[in-house]
Amino acid sequence: MISVNEARKILAENLTRGGSVEIQVSEAAGYVVYRDIVSPADVPAFDNSAMDGYALAWGKNRESWTVVVEIPAGSAKNFRLSEGEAARIFTGSPMPEGADTVIPQEQIERTGNIIQYTLPGFGTGANVRYKGTQIRTGELMMQRGTLLSAGGVGLLASVGFATVEVFAPPVLSVIVTGSELRTPGEPLTHGAIFDSNSPMLKAALNRLGVRKIYTSRVADNEPELRKNIEKELNKSDVVIISGGISVGDYDFVKTSLAGLGVKELFYKVKQRPGKPIFAGKLENKWVFALPGNPASVLSCFSHYVKPCIRYFMGHNNVWNPDITLPLAEDSIKKKGLTFFMKAYTENGKVHLAEGQQSFNLIAFSKADCFAELPEDVDFVEAGTSVNIYFL
Numbered sequence: 001m002i003s004v005n006e007a008r009k010i011l012a013e014n015l016t017r018g019g020s021v022e023i024q025v026s027e028a029a030g031y032v033v034y035r036d037i038v039s040p041a042d043v044p045a046f047d048n049s050a051m052d053g054y055a056l057a058w059g060k061n062r063e064s065w066t067v068v069v070e071i072p073a074g075s076a077k078n079f080r081l082s083e084g085e086a087a088r089i090f091t092g093s094p095m096p097e098g099a100d101t102v103i104p105q106e107q108i109e110r111t112g113n114i115i116q117y118t119l120p121g122f123g124t125g126a127n128v129r130y131k132g133t134q135i136r137t138g139e140l141m142m143q144r145g146t147l148l149s150a151g152g153v154g155l156l157a158s159v160g161f162a163t164v165e166v167f168a169p170p171v172l173s174v175i176v177t178g179s180e181l182r183t184p185g186e187p188l189t190h191g192a193i194f195d196s197n198s199p200m201l202k203a204a205l206n207r208l209g210v211r212k213i214y215t216s217r218v219a220d221n222e223p224e225l226r227k228n229i230e231k232e233l234n235k236s237d238v239v240i241i242s243g244g245i246s247v248g249d250y251d252f253v254k255t256s257l258a259g260l261g262v263k264e265l266f267y268k269v270k271q272r273p274g275k276p277i278f279a280g281k282l283e284n285k286w287v288f289a290l291p292g293n294p295a296s297v298l299s300c301f302s303h304y305v306k307p308c309i310r311y312f313m314g315h316n317n318v319w320n321p322d323i324t325l326p327l328a329e330d331s332i333k334k335k336g337l338t339f340f341m342k343a344y345t346e347n348g349k350v351h352l353a354e355g356q357q358s359f360n361l362i363a364f365s366k367a368d369c370f371a372e373l374p375e376d377v378d379f380v381e382a383g384t385s386v387n388i389y390f391l
């Protein structure tokens with residue numbers, strides 16, 4: 001059996017990037033920019049006012065001006081001021097020609113059309129946002145590989161982009177196996193349980209930006225299972241199977257995958273939960289068979305499947321923990337296995353949640369992360385820094 005870090009290394013050697021897709025900028029937060037982006041426009045596109053006030057030509061020896069025009073934001077007209085003239089202007093309104101400065105209205109006294117400046121020490125150019133000071137046409141504004149935030153989306157829209165080319169998410173199949181499974185909403189007879197793994201995996205995949213997800217449910221029947229896996233492999237870049245990967249008489253996933261020619265990268269990892277995990281490839285396609293216990297599914301997804309999908313979608317440093325935090329309480333564990341504990345962060349420390357068994361999802365009512373306790377110890381003292389992976 002291999003350790004968690006060996007499993008990560010094997011996957012890291014087999015990572016592949018996906019292609020690209022053009023999407024609406026408003027949908028693009030969380031995606032990674034596929035090509036360098038050059039600005040198609042000057043921003044601001046025209047000199048404009050940063051304040052509600054008066055635009056004028058600042059002169060050392062002048063303290064009053066005559067207001068000759070009002071320029072609302074969005075005004076398409078060009079105005080020209082002569083010596084001693086001012087324009088009533090608003091934040092974002094285009095500057096009139098002949099003006100170089102905006103004085104905020106709070107610093108002006110107005111009588112009829114005459115304005116007077118009340119405070120000393122103003123500078124030419126104050127409160128004007130000049131054309132192209134944010135970015136100029138043809139300037140590189142975002143590099144390939146940039147992770148788009150909501151702010152990045154705003155920046156793209158500010159230069160006029162309606163769509164953006166990002167790394168495409170993989171097409172994905174989730175197959176849940178087990179004759180005992182029922183879909184929530186169906187009646188539950190004795191011995192049956194609700195399928196919680198496929199909604200959970202779909203939710204986790206949605207958060208990564210994966211949109212095209214085929215879901216299927218298969219009974220513990222080898223020919224049926226093999227046929228289903230083959231069908232899903234034909235249409236998807238990544239196939240995730242839950243259940244049927246252990247050693248029971250009805251665990252047919254491993255033999256089915258071997259029969260379909262899927263190359264095994266590893267099977268079984270020294271970890272809890274999720275020891276009987278399988279990772280493989282069929283050409284460029286990923287196949288992950290996760291142990292059916294629900295907490296094992298999410299743990300294995302987070303630590304192995306998610307990094308491979310994120311790399312596919314253009315992310316880097318996909319194996320790094322999100323942060324490290326000191327453990328709030330001592331923890332006893334079994335030596336020889338890495339423990340991925342459901343945990344919650346509070347006041348800069350991480351607390352292990354109640355209910356760590358792999359069938360038990362109750363810990364997720366409180367947990368916001370997994371805390372990684374290392375393989376080679378049987379005790380982790382409070383205060384020890386541990387790796388944290390947010391859910």
Ligand SMILES: Nc1nc2c(c(=O)[nH]1)N[C@H]1C(S)=C(S)[C@@H](COP(=O)(O)OP(=O)(O)OC[C@H]3O[C@@H](n4cnc5c(N)ncnc54)[C@H](O)[C@@H]3O)O[C@H]1N2
Nearest residue numbers: 176178194195196197243244245246251290291292293296
């Ligand atoms: N003799 C041994 N038995 C088991 C071993 C072992 O080493 N020797 N390993 C145990 C461990 S650890 C795990 S984890 C499980 C993994 O088993 P499978 O991957 O074969 O999963 P199943 O048996 O199909 O299911 C396990 C468990 O999870 C429930 N389940 C399955 N699918 C779903 C779903 N979609 N939604 C909710 N719950 C699901 C299923 O009913 C079982 O209770 O094997 C141990 N056994």
Ligand code: MOO
Nearest residue numbers: 273274275296358
């Ligand atoms: O390896 Mo299992 O997920 O602990 O029950």
